[in-house]
Amino acid sequence: MRLFVFHHAGGSHLAYRDWPGRFPAGWEVRPVDAPGRGLLSDRPVLDDAAQLVAHFRRELDGELRGPFALFGHSMGALVAWELTRSLLAEGRTPPVWLGLSARGTPRPDGEGTRRHLLSDPDLRRELAAMGGTPAQLLADPDLWELFAPALRGDLRLVETWRPAPDTGPLPVPLSVFGGRLDAVAPPRRLAGWAQRATPFLGLHLFDGGHFYFQPDPTALTLRITEDVHRALGLTDTARAVPG
Numbered sequence: 001m002r003l004f005v006f007h008h009a010g011g012s013h014l015a016y017r018d019w020p021g022r023f024p025a026g027w028e029v030r031p032v033d034a035p036g037r038g039l040l041s042d043r044p045v046l047d048d049a050a051q052l053v054a055h056f057r058r059e060l061d062g063e064l065r066g067p068f069a070l071f072g073h074s075m076g077a078l079v080a081w082e083l084t085r086s087l088l089a090e091g092r093t094p095p096v097w098l099g100l101s102a103r104g105t106p107r108p109d110g111e112g113t114r115r116h117l118l119s120d121p122d123l124r125r126e127l128a129a130m131g132g133t134p135a136q137l138l139a140d141p142d143l144w145e146l147f148a149p150a151l152r153g154d155l156r157l158v159e160t161w162r163p164a165p166d167t168g169p170l171p172v173p174l175s176v177f178g179g180r181l182d183a184v185a186p187p188r189r190l191a192g193w194a195q196r197a198t199p200f201l202g203l204h205l206f207d208g209g210h211f212y213f214q215p216d217p218t219a220l221t222l223r224i225t226e227d228v229h230r231a232l233g234l235t236d237t238a239r240a241v242p243g
Contacts, residue, residue: 006076104189179212
């Protein structure tokens with residue numbers, strides 16, 4: 001099993017650097033970077049959802065084969081969802097399981113927020129309230145100047161995302177995760193995913209806010225493992241049923 005993990009806005013693979021050791025032996029856990037951060041810090045930031053999904057489609061093409069699964073948190077959930085749609089549209093085999101965390105169902109008119117246009121002081125206050133961004137980065141002018149372009153680019157991507165018209169549930173086992181106290185993606189915004197894919201494996205809520213799995217992701221990674229195994233069992237059952 002190969003599990004790709006897509007990071008949140010302003011994040012990188014470093015937020016998930018200890019995840020590979022939290023999953024079963026034989027799993028390859030791949031936290032990947034969007035351009036402009038982490039291992040791809042020398043590349044321009046992509047602030048358009050279609051361009052970012054196309055980037056991952058090219059970069060990961062040879063690895064999106066065999067049993068693989070996608071998990072994304074916040075902005076990463078948007079990427080995982082659209083990447084799955086892209087594979088299905090091309091007639092490619094989709095992931096055996098899709099996990100979306102802290103991302104509400106798509107709105108035809110976009111998110112309705114414009115954090116990427118806020119002044120630096122207001123944006124820092126917003127990010128501090130959301131959690132997930134190191135306090136040192138928000139307080140240090142030099143660090144802020146270094147990382148602010150990627151943060152604003154990611155926020156612009158999320159806030160200007162216009163998904164394609166809904167064409168019915170995706171034929172992919174889907175699990176959704178969130179924090180009970182998340183003001184950015186509250187549970188009521190997560191519930192709608194149940195109609196967007198089949199089979200729907202459930203909405204799993206945890207104590208906490210937008211970054212509910214920090215600092216200890218154990219409960220989340222155990223749940224992911226269980227749901228991937230459930231998805232694999234459903235796939236095996238479907239193959240065993242005469243057509």
